[in-house]
Each structure stands twice: as C-alpha cells, then as structure tokens.
Amino acid sequence: MDFSIENCETHSDKRGKLIVFLKSAELVPEKTGFGQIYYASFSKKGVVRGNHYHKRISEWFVVVSGTLKMTVRDMRTGETRTLIMSARQKSRQIKIGPYIAHAFQSLSSRAVLLNYSDRQWSKKDTLYKKIL
Secondary structure (H helix, E strand, C coil), rough: CEEEEEECEEECCCCEEEECCCCHHCCCHHHHHHCEEEEEECCCCCCCEEEEECCCCEEEEEEEEEEEEEEEECCCCCCCEEEEEECCCCCCEEEEECCEEEEECCCCEEEEEEEEECCCCHHEEEECCCCC
C-alpha cells in the first residue's frame, strides 16, 4: 500500500513548537512539482471529510489541532488501515499515494488538518468511495 507514517521534525522552546511538516528532500524526484497546500477544518465531533481517492495525486497530511480517525484503503488490493491522529501526540506526517482512498472523522469538537499535494486537485482525477 502506498501509505506511510513518519514523525515530523519538532523543535520546542519556551515560545512553543515549530513543526517541520515536509521538506523537499523527502519528495522523490517525480513528485517535486507543486500542486497545492490547504487545510481542512472540522466544525464538530463526528464530521467526516474525504472518502475519495486520486488516480495520480500523492498527498501528505498532518493534524494541526484536535483528534481525527483516519481510514485508508488501497483500491487495488482492498487492504485497509485505521489510525487515530492527534495534535497532542508527537506530530506525524501521513503520506498517501494514488489509488489510496482516505477519509477523516473528527473525534474532537474541532479539528484542523493540513495538506500538501504534488498536483493541483482535479475533478477528473478524484473518485469518490465511501470508506468511513
């Protein structure tokens, strides 16, 4: 499954934390193009976002606030994984490749998810699949 979890580089001092979400060195040569950066907010507990996959886009996610349940499914093999991601834990970068369906459900009253994708979103490239 084209899916990975890595700890983010974190620097802390009396002012707070600085979390390095993604470095160009972590991108393989064919994934160095800039697509887009966005964040998704979850306005209440139970809200689900995602439930889709892309044919060509790879994405990287990190939880900025709150707690989310993430489910991923490889649309080619059916392999499925679920994990809990929280901004209170050590920050983790989640990488999802093409054909990996992904959905996020808020387990807290509010949450924010930061995303980088190597290509700009395209309706032609996005297929919806309810997995959560």
